[in-house]
Structure formats: structure tokens, C-alpha cells
Amino acid sequence: MARATIIGSGPNGLAAAVTLARAGYQVRVLEAGARIGGGVSSAQSTLPGFVHDVGSAVHPGAYSSPFFRAFGLDRRLDWINPIAAYAHPLDGGRAAIAWRDIERTADGLGADAKRWRTLLRPLSSHIDGVLDFTGSSLLRVPRHPITAARFALRTLDQGSTVAKRFFRTEEASALFSGVVAHGNTALPSLPSAGAGLLLAALAHAGGWPYPRGGAQAIADALRVDLEAHGGLIETDAHIRDLGALDWGDPAKGDLLLLNGSPRLALTLPGLPSGYARALRRYRYGAAAAKVDFALDGPVPWAHPDVANAPTVHLSGTRTETWASENAVAQGRVAERPYVLAVQPSTLDPTRAPEGKAVFWAYMHVPANSDFDPTEPITRQIERFAPGFRDRILATHAVRASEREAINPATIGGDISGGDFTVQQMVRRPTLSSAPWRTPMRGVYLASASTPPGPGVNGMAGWHAARTALADAGTPVSLDDLFA
CATH class of the missing domain: 3.50.50.60 (FAD/NAD(P)-binding domain)
Structure with a gap:
């Protein structure tokens, strides 16, 4: 053998x-x-009984992956698929929510309702073609050329300064910039736009689920x-x-x-x-610095609908999001950083003792940075959830300079x-x-x-x-x- x-x-x-x-x-x-x-992987990194994800926490890619679909991962795990894929709080108690339902999402974006549908419905309704195009080497002929062309044209728009003029409302522009910023690179950029379009399309095609237990x-x-x-x-x-x-x-x-x-x-x-x-x-790129929080209860969001979304992007307006990502690309950390947060225990009580909660958050930082993310991340959460700081029982931070020792691939x-x-x-x-x-x-x-x-x-x-x-x-x- x-x-x-x-x-x-x-x-x-x-x-x-x-x-x-x-x-x-x-x-x-x-x-x-x-x-x-x-x-x-998952670990009790703060207190006993609080199960935190060491790396990724929410998995739209795993849920939709051709490999994992063939493998039958949906049958092997207990998936939690929330009605809201991700949320983006704004100042003044406002928030934009990306619901699984594209119509509900669009209806909450006012003057940008039609533009949200126009951007994402052709992709979310043909998600298999999108996954084929994005799921392998780009040096090949796609099996779904029309869907690939739609995806490519939208990437060209959203990866350029055209993106500044596409959405008219603060809510829609913030909601989309938050998902684009997953790419951890200067904005606007074609790679981040492509990643954001894929993630946003998956939100409306099947959701952003995560496995019970971690x-x-x-x-x-x-x-x-x-x-x-x-x-x-x-x-x-x-x-x-x-x-x-x-x-x-x-x-x-x-x-x-x-x-x-x-x-x-x-x-x-x-x-x-x-x-x-x-x-x-x-070449390797910018890094992530992460904090796990053990809380004595759910996050007290100023906008109640944010609690429906396990994934939350905390960066304020599109202008703030772009400024934060561009600062990191220039080797700096913005005063108000882009924070990607996950609150799994809102729908999964197995992750924390009864009545308690786990919270996972990271911010982008320059490579090899020794920057401690705990206070900047806490401030950004507190900005949209007054009283958050008072609910912290324990924290565990991983600086970018420490990450490679945990996972040599990073x-x-x-x-x-x-x-x-x-x-x-x-x-x-x-x-x-x-x-x-x-x-x-x-x-x-x-x-x-x-x-x-x-x-x-x-x-x-x-x-x-x-x-x-x-x-x-x-x-x-x-x-x-x-x-």
C-alpha cells in the first residue's frame, strides 16, 4: 500500500x-x-466551561463547499444557521443587518434596496456557478461563464473607486464594506471585493452557519x-x-x-x-490580533437586531472601514479599528455556562506586530454596546507576533x-x-x-x-x- x-x-x-x-x-x-x-480548533482559553474558537468561528465556506457537501458534513454536524448572517452597527443605535432573506435585507436599506438586490441576487441565485469560479485556479475556463462574468464585472466595480458611488445610504455602504474588509488588505481592492461578493452572496444563498459546540x-x-x-x-x-x-x-x-x-x-x-x-x-500579508472574552451575559447591543447575527463587523461607516484597513496596509493601527466579532453562544448554549456568553473578536494589524488588541477591541465594542466592558469576566489575547508559534502556517x-x-x-x-x-x-x-x-x-x-x-x-x- x-x-x-x-x-x-x-x-x-x-x-x-x-x-x-x-x-x-x-x-x-x-x-x-x-x-x-x-x-x-476550539479551546477553553479564558475560563473553564467557556469554549472559544482558536481560529475561524463561522463557516459559510464549509457549509457550501463542494468538497464538504460531497463529504456529507451537513449530516455529520449539528449546524446552527441564524436568520441573520452578519450585522454592522452604526452610531446612534442604528444598524444594518444582512439577513439570510435578501428581500428582508434590501427592505432595511431604504434607497439602496434595489442596488443591493442588483448587486447580489444574480450571484446568490447562481451560487454553484460562483463557487465553481472562485473555488479553484483562475487559470481555467469556468463551467458557468455567464455567472463568472457577472461575478468578475461586479468585482471590478466594487474593487475600484466606483464603490464609493454605488451605494447612497450609510447603512448599505457600511454593510458591504464590512464584509469586503475580511480580505485584510488596502481598500478598495479587487481581491477584497471578490472575497466580499462571495461572502455576501453566500449569506443570501444559504446563510453563514456554524457548528454547535465549536x-x-x-x-x-x-x-x-x-x-x-x-x-x-x-x-x-x-x-x-x-x-x-x-x-x-x-x-x-x-x-x-x-x-x-x-x-x-x-x-x-x-x-x-x-x-x-x-x-x-x-509574499505574506497583514496579520490578525485576537481576543477571546468570557462574559457574564449577552452583549448589550444598542440595536437589538444585532443579537440575531453571530457575526458582527464593528468599524462604523465605510469611510472608517477603509481608513482602518489602509492604515494597516501602511504599517499602522487605526485609532478606531475594523473589528470582526463573533457571538456564538447567542444561539449555542453549549459554549458557555448557563447565563454566560463567549465572544470572539480580532482586528487587523501589521505583520509580526506585538500590539495588544484587548483595549482597542473593547473600546470599539463598547461604542456600539454600552455596558459591554462591565460584562467581561476574563480575556485571552493572541498578538500577531505570537500567532506563528501557535500555527506555523500563519x-x-x-x-x-x-x-x-x-x-x-x-x-x-x-x-x-x-x-x-x-x-x-x-x-x-x-x-x-x-x-x-x-x-x-x-x-x-x-x-x-x-x-x-x-x-x-x-x-x-x-x-x-x-x-
């Missing part, structure tokens, strides 16, 4: 592991940390399937030098898949110099797997229609540093494993693999 060794147990690594185990490989996953999951449930579901097919996972196995790793013989069909930074591939003996130069040219605290630029949308990390393949026989890249980029969807891992199987002469489809 051929062997497959996978470095990293994030969602892409585990997706690749499940794929190869089902295809008949003897699979071993090596995880640097003490627990599996990478970006989908993100760890996603990793655990993949682990159970992997072990059922003979695979194993070793934790506390931090691989720093691939030259010292016994991963098998590629001449016999053995495989090595890297679910982490492509920099690790530079330690491969015999790596061609041209490919090594390409990997060294690959270079300098970059949680996106690489700088989110136009160039690196296409060259991720190399210019190729199959960038998961390396020039070394049997070695493949399987992380967010390859298409489709960041997000918990398992697609990079699936593409890497599928490419390896095709190279071995045993191509598979998702339908056949999970029949």
Missing part, C-alpha cells in the same frame, strides 16, 4: 487526508500542535472518517526540515502533501532553483496564507493551472497558499489530493469518492 504523509491537520490537510485514505493510501498526518484542526467539530468529523479508513494523526510533531523526514519513496507512489506555508518546501533536498525562487518571491500572523493581492490571486504561490503540484515527484502543496485561497472549505486539500491521484493514474471525482 502506498503511503501519504500530510504535514498539518488544518481543514485542507484533513480534506486531503480523507481523500487519499478513501483512495487506498496509508495516510499519516503530522500536526505541530497538541490538538488537531489548525484554523478549525469549530473543532469540523476537524473531529474529518478525523473520524480518516481513522475509519485506516489513517492516523500524530500531534506534537512539528516538522521544520523535510530533508530529515522519512515520508517514503516517490518512485513507489508515496506522497507528501504540505498543508502549511510553502516556505517548508524550501527545505526539500534537490528542489529546483527556479521553483525555489518562485516560493521565495511569494507567517507573521497572516491568517490568509499569503498577501491578498491581484498578482497573488493568480500566482498562488506560482503561476500554474495546477499550482498544487511541485516539480518534486510525489510532493504537493495543500494549503490556503494555493487556490482557492483562505477560507474553511477543504478545497485546496481536495485539489492537491486529486492532482496527486491523477498524476498517479487513478483520477477520482467527488461523487465517486463519497458515493
Whole structure:
């Protein structure tokens, strides 16, 4: 039986592991940390009984992912799908809400109702075409060209200064800029606009759900399937030098898949110099600094509807959002930062003791920053939820400079797997229609540093494993693999 060794147990690594185990490989996953999951792990980081997500917390990408749909993740987890995908509070007790229902959302945006529908309905109603276009390398012919063209044209508009004139109301412009700012890059930009359009379309196509009990449930579901097919996972196995790793013989069909930074591939003996130069040219971007809060009750939002949305963007107006992101791109931190927050226990009482609440929030900061995010994030929450500070029982902060020690794939605290630029949308990390393949026989890249980029969807891992199987002469489809 051929062997497959996978470095990293994030969602892409585990997706690749499940794929190869089902295809008949003897699979071993090596995880640097003490627990599996990478970006989908959970821990009691503040107080006993308060379960916080270490990385991502809400998972529209996992819920809609072609890989996870074939895998049957919807049947393996208890998904919570709120009626509101995300919210954007504004000063004066106002808020804009992105409900799952696009009509309800538009109706709350006044003069921009028609523009919201025009922007997002053609995408949300053809979400499979959007997922096909955004879910792989851009160097290919899309299977749904009309939907791809609609997506591309909207990205061009919203990724340029045209975006300043598109929405007329403060509510609509703030609501959309909040989701665009997920890209963690200077605004306006094409990559962030594309990411924002995908996320906003998913909000109206199926929602922004999350698993009951925490993100760890996603990793655990993949682990159970992997072990059922003979695979194993070793934790506390931090691989720093691939030259010292016994991963098998590629001449016999053995495989090595890297679910982490492509920099690790530079330690491969015999790596061609041209490919090594390409990997060294690959750039990492701004970082995230995060705070977990244990609270003695729900967040006291000034606008009550904000409590309906587990995901909340806290940055005020579009002007403030853009200013915050552009400050980070210039190596600074804005006085009023863009804060991405999640309040999972509003709909999931398993996450905290009775009557208590967990709250997760991060802000964007320059790479490797030692900036403590606790007070700026607390102030920004308090701005829209007076009395929040009084409900804090405990906090746990992770600075950008500390993040790489927790997850070696997050270079300098970059949680996106690489700088989110136009160039690196296409060259991720190399210019190729199959960038998961390396020039070394049997070695493949399987992380967010390859298409489709960041997000918990398992697609990079699936593409890497599928490419390896095709190279071995045993191509598979998702339908056949999970029949």
C-alpha cells in the first residue's frame, strides 16, 4: 500500500487526508500542535466551561463547499444557521443587518434596496456557478461563464473607486464594506471585493452557519472518517526540515502533501532553483490580533437586531472601514479599528455556562506586530454596546507576533496564507493551472497558499489530493469518492 504523509491537520490537510485514505493510501498526518484542526480548533482559553474558537468561528465556506457537501458534513454536524448572517452597527443605535432573506435585507436599506438586490441576487441565485469560479485556479475556463462574468464585472466595480458611488445610504455602504474588509488588505481592492461578493452572496444563498459546540467539530468529523479508513494523526510533531523526514519513496507512489506555508518546501533536498525562487518571491500579508472574552451575559447591543447575527463587523461607516484597513496596509493601527466579532453562544448554549456568553473578536494589524488588541477591541465594542466592558469576566489575547508559534502556517500572523493581492490571486504561490503540484515527484502543496485561497472549505486539500491521484493514474471525482 502506498503511503501519504500530510504535514498539518488544518481543514485542507484533513480534506486531503480523507481523500487519499478513501483512495487506498496509508495516510499519516503530522500536526505541530497538541490538538488537531489548525484554523478549525476550539479551546477553553479564558475560563473553564467557556469554549472559544482558536481560529475561524463561522463557516459559510464549509457549509457550501463542494468538497464538504460531497463529504456529507451537513449530516455529520449539528449546524446552527441564524436568520441573520452578519450585522454592522452604526452610531446612534442604528444598524444594518444582512439577513439570510435578501428581500428582508434590501427592505432595511431604504434607497439602496434595489442596488443591493442588483448587486447580489444574480450571484446568490447562481451560487454553484460562483463557487465553481472562485473555488479553484483562475487559470481555467469556468463551467458557468455567464455567472463568472457577472461575478468578475461586479468585482471590478466594487474593487475600484466606483464603490464609493454605488451605494447612497450609510447603512448599505457600511454593510458591504464590512464584509469586503475580511480580505485584510488596502481598500478598495479587487481581491477584497471578490472575497466580499462571495461572502455576501453566500449569506443570501444559504446563510453563514456554524457548528454547535465549536469549530473543532469540523476537524473531529474529518478525523473520524480518516481513522475509519485506516489513517492516523500524530500531534506534537512539528516538522521544520523535510530533508530529515522519512515520508517514503516517490518512485513507489508515496506522497507528501504540505498543508502549511510553502516556505517548508524550501527545505526539500534537490528542489529546483527556479521553483525555489518562485516560493521565495511569494509574499505574506497583514496579520490578525485576537481576543477571546468570557462574559457574564449577552452583549448589550444598542440595536437589538444585532443579537440575531453571530457575526458582527464593528468599524462604523465605510469611510472608517477603509481608513482602518489602509492604515494597516501602511504599517499602522487605526485609532478606531475594523473589528470582526463573533457571538456564538447567542444561539449555542453549549459554549458557555448557563447565563454566560463567549465572544470572539480580532482586528487587523501589521505583520509580526506585538500590539495588544484587548483595549482597542473593547473600546470599539463598547461604542456600539454600552455596558459591554462591565460584562467581561476574563480575556485571552493572541498578538500577531505570537500567532506563528501557535500555527506555523500563519507567517507573521497572516491568517490568509499569503498577501491578498491581484498578482497573488493568480500566482498562488506560482503561476500554474495546477499550482498544487511541485516539480518534486510525489510532493504537493495543500494549503490556503494555493487556490482557492483562505477560507474553511477543504478545497485546496481536495485539489492537491486529486492532482496527486491523477498524476498517479487513478483520477477520482467527488461523487465517486463519497458515493
